[in-house]
Amino acid sequence: MTSDYLTPNQIHDALNVRDLSDPAQGQHAMQLILDDVVTALTEMWEIPAREHRTSALTSVDDNYDRLGYSPDAVTRDRRYSRYVSPTVMLRSHTTAVIPQILADLTHAERSQALNAADRDTLHVVPGLVYRRDAIDRTHVGEPHQVDLWRIARRAPLGADDLQQLAATVVEAVLPGATWRAVPSRHPYTVAGLQIDVLAEGQWLELAECGIADPAVLQRRQLNPGRWTGLALGMGLDRALMLRKRITDIRVLRSDDPRVAEQLRDLAPWRPVSTLPPIRRDLSVVVDEGSDEETIGDAVRTALGSDVDALESVEVLSWTRYASLPVAARERLALQPDQANALLRITLRPLSTTMTDAEANAVRDAVYRAVHVGPVLELIGSR
Incomplete structure (x- = not known):
């Protein structure tokens, strides 16, 4: 990746x-x-x-x-x-x-x-x-x-x-x-x-x-x-x-005027966004040596500035080739030196709303960034 x-x-x-x-x-x-x-x-x-x-x-x-x-x-x-x-x-x-x-x-x-x-x-x-x-x-x-x-x-x-x-x-x-x-x-x-x-x-x-x-x-x-x-x-x-008392590191670089004004002093942070999170789970094929750091870097590289919409990319589970049922291996076209990872992406832009179509587009961009198998499961065109 x-x-x-x-x-x-x-x-x-x-x-x-x-x-x-x-x-x-x-x-x-x-x-x-x-x-x-x-x-x-x-x-x-x-x-x-x-x-x-x-x-x-x-x-x-x-x-x-x-x-x-x-x-x-x-x-x-x-x-x-x-x-x-x-x-x-x-x-x-x-x-x-x-x-x-x-x-x-x-x-x-x-x-x-x-x-x-x-x-x-x-x-x-x-x-x-x-x-x-x-x-x-x-x-x-x-x-x-x-x-x-x-x-x-x-x-x-x-x-x-x-x-x-x-x-x-x-x-x-x-x-x-x-x-x-x-x-x-x-x-x-x-x-x-x-x-x-x-x-x-x-x-x-x-x-x-x-x-x-x-x-x-x-x-x-x-x-x-x-x-x-x-x-x-x-x-x-x-x-x-x-x-x-800021809990989201993305806040530090926000260009939202309500946020930027608070980053001129050391007074306690006053949250400015209550937007609900949007979550997408995706099953991907990755090289066996992958981890959260390499996955995160691949996503950042692929998304560029759009990565700011992502609150997190979590690895929910890893399943190595030998532990995966034969039917699943065939469906994913998984190779012996690869693994199946279940990822959860959480999208929560700091100051703008996001439509389902936009969320699906980001989901597919993350999928393409980390998935190395020949079988694609994209949802943006559905």
Whole structure:
């Protein structure tokens, strides 16, 4: 359902998605969340911040190898990441910018151009990241992320500093929230933590953090005997949704004036649409290795901007070739390396009504996007 490498048109479209975290691309509440976090950290530590905004095109080395990802890490799989070529990709996380930041510090130190601010700085790396992901109320293919790395040429930063970092970020995003930090492994940190917040009776992940792995510094020739660091990565979409109590991620990009006006501040969200959902179930033939992420990516690619009408694409069941009755295999013309998936699509445009004919047209477009069998079951022409 997905090719190995992006086409020129896909690259163009991806690079032209609006970055809601960037003031240069228009005002948005996401920028207020980011400002609150950066201000809280720089005031607490009494250090400067330096923001880095770079192209979303990055080397595979910076996105994975120089951060310590193993060669067989599942995140490298082309089913989940968007590759432009064997060596270039659309970054899957803003952490991909960190190796160049470390290399720049090494160059400044060796050329004796290191100024006072460089010796202890909060490096802020916000922007879009690109993934092949499921379609539901909390996931998109181009989410926003920020990496916050404190890199210092001073006494080692340790566990107490890490807890201070986590507590400050939570308070800046969700004042007064109940939170916890649980151990979590990351390729580029040691003593890694996952930061969860309690929202509506559920623990939800807000961010991940840890002490910068000395090996990551060493790969960029930054001496870990003199340099140390703290690292935190946070999804800005989720942070904003939690702060404003938004339950549907599509709201963040809505151009409905009633919605856009509310996305200029951090006041609680006031729902503006009560349109009923339209659901369609469809039985499709898929490659056996497919999952919700690859299906979601295929649907996004096929529908383009029309994907905004989709609230979710759920996989209700998977049935492998060997488990399907012979009659069903024959009806679907199913092959041994394929499976039968039952999908449920939920359509609920944020601000417009949808007719049955329009819903059926979207249903058929989703069907054509994911179905790989020779037998088509379309309903739009009925």
